[in-house]
Amino acid sequence: MDEDSPAERLRVAIAMFEFGLGMQRARLRRVHPNADESVIDSAVDEWLLSRPYEPLGEGRGRPSARFV
Template identity: 50%
Template sequence: MTDETPAQRLRLALEMSEFGVRMYRMRMRRMYPLASSTDLDDLVASWLLSRSGTGEAFGHPSARFA
């Protein structure tokens, strides 16, 4: 494990979040190939607003950044 500063860890978390949003948008593009960019924006926004942000993932919580 490297000695990362809090700023580096935050930057990594934000990059991972942005990557997840891009992946979801690509998934929606595959599922709805005729959707406009606006439609895709709406799908992504709806998905983001529906998430609780409280660790919805399956599995055990990580202590990596604790």
């Protein structure tokens, strides 16, 4: 399959996302070695839903009118 095809790019993005989740899980297990899986799952969910630098949905950089 073509490396630049939308399907291949999506597969790569999903693989990178899953790899990132695995890294975050490993970090949380190191930080909280006695936590059970449900605590780690909750912490991962909280991490996915948090946006510490954009609490109001405001991103960094130049403002854009692209989606206005």
